[in-house]
Amino acid sequence: MGRFDFTTRPNRLAQHSVKWKSSEQDPDLLQMWVADMDFLPFPEIQEAVTQYATNYIFGYTYASDTLYQSIMDWEKMEHGYEVERDDIVLIDGVVPAISVALQAFTKEGDAVLINTPVYPPFARTVKLNQRQLVAHSLIKKNGRFELDIDQLEKDFIEHQVKLYIFCSPHNPGGRVWTTEELAQIGYLCQKHGVLLISDEIHQDLVLFGHRHTPFHTVDETFKDFSIILSSATKTFNIAGTKNSFALIPNAGLRKQFTKQQLRNNQHEIPALGLLTTEAAFRYGKPWLTELKPVLERNIRFVAEYLSSHTKIEVMKPEGTYLLWLDFSAYALSHEEIQDKLRKEARVVLNDGITFGKEGLYHTRFNAAAPFETVQEACERIAAAFGHKTAK
Template sequence: MGKYDFTTRPNRLTQFTSKWQASETNPDLLQMWVADMDFLPIPEIKETIINYGQEHIFGYNYFSPELYQAVIDWEKNEHGYAIEKEDIVFIDGVVPAISVAIQAFTQKGDAVLINSPVYYPFSRTVKLNERQLVENSLKVINGRFEIDFEQLERDIIEHEVKLYLLCSPHNPGGRVWAKGDLEKIAELCQKHGVLLISDEIHQDLALFGNKHHSFNTVRNSNKNFSIILASATKTFNIAGTKNSFAIIQNKSLRQKFQRIQLANNQHEVPTIGMLTTQAAFTYGKPWLEELRRVIEENVTYATDYLTKNTKIKVMKPEGTYLTWLDFSAYGLAQPDLGEKLKREAKVVLNDGSHFGKEGKYFARLNVATPLETVKEAVARIARVFPK
């Protein structure tokens, strides 16, 4: 029995929660999609917010030395990544930071590459900023995503790619990229003058003995052409408090990034986001260690149950709390697949086609919820999609 409660599922129906909004009028629906967790908050973070409400005046604030140090210590202790205060640029979210990077380092019409399928704001952000989207399809080998590096280089050369958006660890596949993969990516970026943006928001959620390597820890020279994006929000379920950070060790890149950030008036972060981030990185390690064990148990249960009782192919994640489900054996594509899940199984999953053309027969399952909820969800899915 652990110190923290991961068995109680909070009632979020009265909290204006995006994930559970449809259940407010249809309470039979199980919401297993949006990538936030249905666990009780960390006590120290909750106390920080209570103290904020009781003690603070809600005016403008600056980034405290303690906040910077909390980030520096976390990166060093958890990921072996030595950074300094001036390397850190706070911004209200990783996705906004991607927009700033695209605007700062590319021009309209320039090619931006992603590995598809991938977290759908990647493609949306590229397109809305009027850049050319280059989709490098990932290959499924031995049940996990792999990069076809020969095709990757061809895509870079053919489209004259200026910027590469990497998702590390990968969403929706849960792949924790090996050091060798990151070294190959770095070699191609250096060879062809490509700037790399590495979204590492799931960096703390490597599972089953897998190790996350922050891109700049792989080779020291990587810092000359890369920007690392990370946050406490996914790890500690505080996305609504809005704070993330870019690590930009190259001064010239940092100045260009900050210039566009200021032009967009994105240089301020809510005070509550500063406080929750500092509290998470200061007090959250014991909770995170328990969380990983819970997620591993949930992933294992869902994988084993669906494999045994259905024809669904489960991509068991090496990291994150997201599971990529292949329904192709049933010959049902999105959006009909999602409608059948919702209407008959009463389970809402992410539409796989939103992540790219490769996701036509797929859905994404979020298992960051008490095990009993996972059991109910996969049992419902298996009744509708029997073996």
């Protein structure tokens, strides 16, 4: 028995949870979509928030030295990255930081490359900011996503790409990029003058013995043309408290970024985000250590169960708790698949098409819930998509 409870499913129905909203009208639905976790928070985070609620007056708040130090300590301890305090720029979210970076480093009409399928706000942000979207497809190889580096170079040249929004580890599919792959990408960006934004929000959720490499640690020179965006919110399930950080060692880029942040009046962080981040990084390691085998067991189960009971092809992630499911072996349209999941299986997954055109016939399954919930979701899916319904 561990110190933490990963078996109780918190009742989120009365909590305005985005993930569980549709269950408020329809309680039979199982929600396995939005990327937060159905686990209880760990005590030190609850204590920090209670302490704040009891003793503070909820006024404007500045980021303390101890918060900066907690980020630096975490990066060094967990990822071997010795971050300089001045390189850290706090911002309320990684997605808002992507907007700021796009606005700071590119202008309307500039080409911005992403690797599809990918977390939907990447494409949305590029399009809404009137930049030209270059969707470079990942290739499925050996049961995982890989990058076609030659094609990437062709895309850089053909579209005159200015900026590359890279997801590391990758969502969906959970690729934990190797140092060699990151080096190839970095040298290509260097060669073609492409700025890289590395979204590393899933950095701590690497599983099955894989290791995350921060982009800046691959080669010292990569700090010149890239920024890392990350956060404690995904790792420690505190996404609703809103806080993240950008690591920008290049002083020129940092100045452009912070100026744009100020232009948007986006430089203040909610007090709650500041204190949950610090509590998470200071005290969260034992919780994270217990969480990982729970996620690994859930992921193994989903992969094995769905593979043996259905024709769904499961991409087993190397990191993240998000599985990419391929339903193309069924003689069903994309809409019929989504419909069957919701109406027959009564399970809500992310619609794959929102991640890019490669998401046709796909969905994304969030396995960060107590084992029984994950098991029930798989059994429901298998009952609806068992071999009998295959062509």
